Structure formats: structure tokens, C-alpha cells
Amino acid sequence: MSDFALQRPLTKRRYTLEVRQQMAWHWQALILAGSMILGLLISGTILVVAGVPAGELLNEFVILTLFDSQSLTSVLFQASPLIMVGLAGCLAFRAKFWNLGLEGQMIFGAIGATAITMWDIGAPSMRLPLMIAAAMACGLLWAVAPVLLRLKLQVNEIVSTLMLNYIAINVLLHLMYGAWKDPKDAFPYSPKYESFELLPELGNGLSLSIPIAIGIALLVLWFVNISRAGLYLRFVDKSPKVASAVGVPVAKTILMAVLFSGALAGLAGLMVAAGQEGRLTHSFYVGYGFSGILIAFLARNNPIAATCAALLIATLFVAGRSLQVFYQIPFAMVQLIQAVLVICVASSDFFIRHRIRRVQGGD
Amino acid sequence: MDLISSWMGNIPEFAVPFALAALGLIITEKSGVLALGAEGLMLVGAVAGIGAYLTFEHTALALIMAMIAASVVSLLFALMVLVMRMNQVISGLVLVFFCQGLTTLTGTLMGWTNQPVPGLETIAFWPLSELPYLGRFFIQNPVVYLVPVIFLVSVWALNRTTPGLRMRAVGENPQAADAAGIPVLSYRLAAIVIGAALIGLAGAFIAVLSTKLWISNMTAGRGWIAVALVIFARWSPWKALAGAILFGCIEALIPQLAASGIKLSQYFVFMAPYAITLGVMIWVAASKRDSNSQPGALGTPFIREERT
Numbered sequence: 001m002s003d004f005a006l007q008r009p010l011t012k013r014r015y016t017l018e019v020r021q022q023m024a025w026h027w028q029a030l031i032l033a034g035s036m037i038l039g040l041l042i043s044g045t046i047l048v049v050a051g052v053p054a055g056e057l058l059n060e061f062v063i064l065t066l067f068d069s070q071s072l073t074s075v076l077f078q079a080s081p082l083i084m085v086g087l088a089g090c091l092a093f094r095a096k097f098w099n100l101g102l103e104g105q106m107i108f109g110a111i112g113a114t115a116i117t118m119w120d121i122g123a124p125s126m127r128l129p130l131m132i133a134a135a136m137a138c139g140l141l142w143a144v145a146p147v148l149l150r151l152k153l154q155v156n157e158i159v160s161t162l163m164l165n166y167i168a169i170n171v172l173l174h175l176m177y178g179a180w181k182d183p184k185d186a187f188p189y190s191p192k193y194e195s196f197e198l199l200p201e202l203g204n205g206l207s208l209s210i211p212i213a214i215g216i217a218l219l220v221l222w223f224v225n226i227s228r229a230g231l232y233l234r235f236v237d238k239s240p241k242v243a244s245a246v247g248v249p250v251a252k253t254i255l256m257a258v259l260f261s262g263a264l265a266g267l268a269g270l271m272v273a274a275g276q277e278g279r280l281t282h283s284f285y286v287g288y289g290f291s292g293i294l295i296a297f298l299a300r301n302n303p304i305a306a307t308c309a310a311l312l313i314a315t316l317f318v319a320g321r322s323l324q325v326f327y328q329i330p331f332a333m334v335q336l337i338q339a340v341l342v343i344c345v346a347s348s349d350f351f352i353r354h355r356i357r358r359v360q361g362g363d
Numbered sequence: 364m365d366l367i368s369s370w371m372g373n374i375p376e377f378a379v380p381f382a383l384a385a386l387g388l389i390i391t392e393k394s395g396v397l398a399l400g401a402e403g404l405m406l407v408g409a410v411a412g413i414g415a416y417l418t419f420e421h422t423a424l425a426l427i428m429a430m431i432a433a434s435v436v437s438l439l440f441a442l443m444v445l446v447m448r449m450n451q452v453i454s455g456l457v458l459v460f461f462c463q464g465l466t467t468l469t470g471t472l473m474g475w476t477n478q479p480v481p482g483l484e485t486i487a488f489w490p491l492s493e494l495p496y497l498g499r500f501f502i503q504n505p506v507v508y509l510v511p512v513i514f515l516v517s518v519w520a521l522n523r524t525t526p527g528l529r530m531r532a533v534g535e536n537p538q539a540a541d542a543a544g545i546p547v548l549s550y551r552l553a554a555i556v557i558g559a560a561l562i563g564l565a566g567a568f569i570a571v572l573s574t575k576l577w578i579s580n581m582t583a584g585r586g587w588i589a590v591a592l593v594i595f596a597r598w599s600p601w602k603a604l605a606g607a608i609l610f611g612c613i614e615a616l617i618p619q620l621a622a623s624g625i626k627l628s629q630y631f632v633f634m635a636p637y638a639i640t641l642g643v644m645i646w647v648a649a650s651k652r653d654s655n656s657q658p659g660a661l662g663t664p665f666i667r668e669e670r671t
Contacts, residue, residue: 153648159591166584166637174630290460330471336464339457350447
């Protein structure tokens with residue numbers, strides 16, 4: 001039989017793809033790891049082509065970012081808003097709603113929080129909780145229109161949420177170059193927040209945003225795995241038609257998940273503004289919206305996995321900033337590497353689900 | 364009057380990128396592949412066009428190179444959706460993300476930012492160019508006149524030729540097409556590559572012929588507006604062309620408003636195209652017109668082994 005196959009010219013042999021029923025977990029892990037390594041190798045090659053000395057790569061990316069306590073803190077610090085947008089993505093995608101408006105919801109969250117500081121609402125001790133509430137409310141409100149339009153009129157949410165992003169960006173620019181611009185600063189930034197308006201440090205440079213992020217991740221985990229709404233969400237994810245036939249309130253479930261998602265994106269906005277920058281800036285949102293979507297995709301909408309993926313992306317963000325400073329490489333490099341990693345991980349999914357087999361004998 | 368005349372003159376410059384990108388999207392989507400990557404491919408076209416011009420100093424060559432570059436990058440998208448059977452929404456988004464990173468990086472590191480290019484000489488379409496008010500509409504660069512030709516050829520190819528009809532069959536019902544012996548994936552690959560070439564040309568048009576310089580992320584959401592345009596044109600090329608001209612009218616009005624001295628924050632003016640896109644999408648959804656003109660298999664991967 002095999003002799004027969006060997007005699008045939010190469011082009012005449014047929015290969016088919018078979019769908020695997022299952023695969024041992026250690027093979028899955030091996031393929032996943034292999035694809036990540038491939039992705040990192042491709043990214044490394046891109047960096048070398050872009051002008052980073054090859055010898056410095058390991059030093060720059062791995063040692064300085066992960067084995068330096070100060071950088072490690074900044075990775076954790078950077079991770080908290082990314083965990084928020086990642087969880088926001090997971091929630092919306094579980095409801096089969098392509099919420100690409102994370103960026104816009106994040107911007108409005110930060111605008112809401114800054115409005116509290118600009119107008120001095122509430123006593124200093126109540127200021128931060130008010131800002132958090134305002135950020136979540138504004139993020140949520142920015143998600144109301146696309147989800148209602150989708151549920152009532154079947155307006156494609158991919159386009160509507162993206163259009164709302166561009167609108168939000170222009171509102172932000174309007175405020176930053178206009179009414180809210182800090183007169184003491186040449187840049188389009190808002191005035192600095194007061195000390196009681198910042199997310200406090202807990203010592204060791206760790207900010208309050210880290211425990212908040214972990215808490216919210218646990219809350220989302222409870223929501224999707226244990227709560228009744230999470231069960232409904234799984235019904236809706238598998239088949240909205242069957243779900244509505246067995247009496248699951250499909251529209252309400254989608255609405256709730258998407259609004260929750262918007263609120264978390266708003267909170268991410270607050271974490272960047274009140275945690276990292278200490279003020280509202282004209283470009284604080286750059287990179288977060290798409291990162292949230294990619295994190296949710298990498299994590300297959302699982303909150304725990306999303307938290308881990310967010311840590312990985314946060315490492316990239318931190319390393320990307322230092323590349324920007326030391327080698328004048330645009331921050332867009334981070335976007336490119338993220339995209340390469342996602343493509344590689346997605347391709348590992350292909351090898352996990354399929355096997356290539358040569359068909360022997362007849363054609 | 365002067366205002367109307369110069370407005371008319373600007374319309375094609377804004378309408379052509381929408382028209383070309385929408386046509387490219389329609390061709391890809393008629394084969395059943397959901398193409399959300401238009402924004403990214405336009406960026407590739409823009410950077411490749413400018414880069415090629417700065418290298419070879421030849422505009423037509425730059426436009427062709429831009430089309431080739433977008434087609435080459437679209438092979439990555441084809442790999443994701445056709446070979447690896449990834450979710451087509453995610454693939455489109457990843458493509459946009461990839462292209463944003465790639466073009467910003469290439470353009471910045473090569474030093475192509477803000478380098479002016481001359482574009483192409485305008486040609487007057489006599490005698491229409493002598494019309495009062497409308498005349499300026501017919502004094503355009505040669506690529507503008509090429510657009511109706513591209514549309515005619517595409518519509519003819521889609522509706523009248525065997526490959527075009529087969530491609531549409533693949534988009535409507537890939538299982539039936541496969542049973543009839545049509546190579547589904549090859550047709551989809553061809554649709555992606557041809558569509559990408561047109562989208563790349565749209566991006567190059569913006570950079571090389573309209574703005575005449577390159578800055579990072581310069582398409583600013585026009586690719587997404589083209590996606591919306593295809594949805595409300597119900598995958599009909601002629602309706603998409605009409606929609607593109609309508610959007611061209613609106614976008615061309617923006618510099619006019621600024622020039623006429625109406626006191627309005629420029630950022631509210633900038634957000635107008637997006638708000639109008641949203642408004643039109645809501646209007647189309649609310650009026651519930653023939654909603655079944657979407658290609659039947661749009662967005663579903665073709666997996667022969669899982670045929671049911």
C-alpha cells in the first residue's frame with residue numbers, strides 16, 4: 001500500500017484535513033506553547049528589522065521587564081485597565097455582541113470621572129467613590145445605544161460601536177483642546193487631579209487598581225459561572241433561538257451583559273486617568289480598545305484566562321514604552337506584535353482541531 | 364455660488380475612496396467572506412502608494428504598487444479565514460490591528476511622514492466642465508474618471524461572466540457550489556485578493572492623489588464607513604456608488620463649513636461623518652427594506668469535512 005503511494009507523483013497525492021474529536025491536554029498545551037514561541041520569534045525578527053540590536057532583545061524584553069521589581073510593578077499596574085477591558089470584551093462576546101466600542105466607553109468613563117473632579121462634586125473623602133461610580137455609569141450609558149439598536153432594529157453593532165468610538169474621540173479632543181484644557185500646560189491635558197482623586201498607593205508602588213481589578217475579575221467569574229444570568233448567557237451564546245424557546249429572557253440577558261461590559265470599560269478609563277496619568281489626556285485610550293477584544297479572544301471569553309492574557313499584554317505595553325524611549329520605535333509596534341501573537345495562537349487552535357492526513361490509494 | 368462651485372469640485376475627491384473601498388468589499392463579500400479589514404487594507408494602500416512614489420517618483424506606478432501591496436497583505440487574511448477557519452469577525456479586526464501597526468511602523472521608520480507628493484494633473488471633461496455650478500465636478504484627476512469604468516467592468520463580471528456567477532454561487536451556497544464542482548476556496552481567495560486590490564487603490568487615492576502626503580492612521584475610519592456603506596447599499600455596487608457620492612457630498616461640505624466661518628467646534632464638524640453613518644444605518648434598519656439581499660453564506664467558513 002505504501003509502495004503504491006510512493007510511486008505516485010507528489011502532486012497526485014491527496015491530503016485531507018480531518019476534524020479531530022479530541023486531543024490530549026498535554027498535546028494541546030504543547031501546540032499552544034509552540035505557537036506562542038513562534039509568535040515571539042516573528043515579533044523578535046520584526047524588532048530586529050526595525051532596528052533593535054538582536055543582543056539587546058532578551059535583555060530589554062524579558063530581563064528588564066519581568067525580573068526587575070520596579071518594572072514588574074509597572075506591569076501589574078499596567079495590567080489592571082487591560083484586565084478591565086479584557087473582561088468587558090469577554091462579557092459582551094459571551095452574549096454574541098461584538099462590542100468594539102470599548103474604546104469609546106473607556107473614554108466616556110474617564111470623561112465622567114473627570115467631570116466629577118472638574119466640578120468639585122462631593123466631599124474629598126467621597127470623591128473617589130463618586131468618580132468610580134461616574135466612570136462606570138458613563139461607560140454603561142455609552143453602550144446603551146448600540147445594544148438597544150441591535151435588539152430593537154437589528155442595527156449591526158460592529159459598525160455602530162465603532163462609529164460611537166470616533167464620536168467619543170472627537171468629544172474628548174473637543175474637551176481637551178477647549179473647556180477642560182489645563183491653562184498651565186501647553187499640552188491638551190486636563191488639570192491634574194487632586195491627591196484625594198487619585199487611586200491611592202498601597203505601598204511598594206502597588207496601586208489600589210490592582211486589588212480592584214482582581215476583585216472585579218472574581219465578580220465576573222461569579223457572574224458568568226455561578227449566577228443565573230451567567231447560565232442564561234451560556235444559553236444565549238450557544239443558540240439564541242433555543243434559548244428563547246425554553247423561556248430564557250434573551251434580550252434582557254444580552255442587554256445586561258453588554259451594559260456590564262460598558263461599565264467595566266468605563267472603569268478601565270478611570271484606572272488609566274486616575275491611576276496612571278493623574279489627569280485626563282487627549283490620547284490615554286490608545287491601544288486599549290483593540291487589546292480588550294484580542295484579550296477576550298485569546299482567553300476564549302474565560303475571565304481567569306483573560307486576566308492572564310491581560311498580564312501578557314501588559315508586559316508588551318511596558319516593554320513597548322521602553323522601546324519607544326530607548327530606540328524611538330513607535331508604540332504601534334505593540335499593536336503589530338499583539339496581532340502577530342493572536343494570529344499564531346489562532347493557528348494553534350487550527351492544529352488542535354484538525355489533523356492533516358494523506359489519503360492513500362485511489363483518488 | 365463660488366461656495367457651491369468649489370464644493371462640487373471637492374465631491375469626487377471624497378467620494379472615490381468610499382466608492383472603491385465599497386466595491387472591493389462587495390466583491391469579497393459576494394463570495395461569502397465577511398471583510399471587515401477594509402480600514403487596514405486602505406492604510407496599507409496609503410503607505411505603499413506614498414512609499415512607492417517617494418522611491419520611484421512615478422504616480423501610476425505608485426498606485427499599482429499600492430494595489431499589489433494590499434493584495435499581498437490580504438493573503439494573510441485569506442490564510443486566517445480560508446485555511447485556518449478563524450472567526451471572520453476576529454480575523455478582520457486582527458487584520459486592521461496588524462495593518463495599523465505595520466503601516467505606522469513602516470511609514471515612521473522610513474521617514475515618509477509629511478513628505479508632500481505632487482499627485483496627478485487634473486483633466487477637464489469638456490464640455491461638461493463648462494457647466495455653471497456643476498462644472499468643477501468634471502475637472503478631476505484621471506483616476507476619478509476611471510471609477511465608473513471600474514464599476515461597469517466589475518458589475519459586468521459579477522453578473523454576466525461565468526467566473527463572476529460562480530463566485531456569487533460560492534457566496535450564496537458553498538455546499539451546492541462545491542457539489543457542482545466549483546473550487547470554493549479558490550474562488551474565495553480570488554475574491555479576497557481582487558477586493559483588496561480595489562481597497563488598496565482607495566487608500567492610495569486618499570494618500571497620493573487627495574491629501575498628497577502620508578501620516579499614520581490617515582484613513583481615520585473611512586474603511587469602517589465603507590463597511591457601513593455596503594450594508595446599506597444591500598451589496599449592490601450601483602447603490603454603493605450612489606451612497607459613496609452622498610458621503611462625498613457630506614465630507615466635502617466640512618472644509619466648506621470651516622471656510623464659510625460658521626462658529627462651530629471643529630471637533631463636532633469632524634465627528635459629523637461618523638454620526639451621519641450611524642444615522643443612516645438606523646434609518647435603513649428602521650425602514651426595513653428588502654433585507655435578504657445579503658449573500659447567503661456571508662461570514663460562515665466553508666468546511667467540506669463538516670458538510671451536513
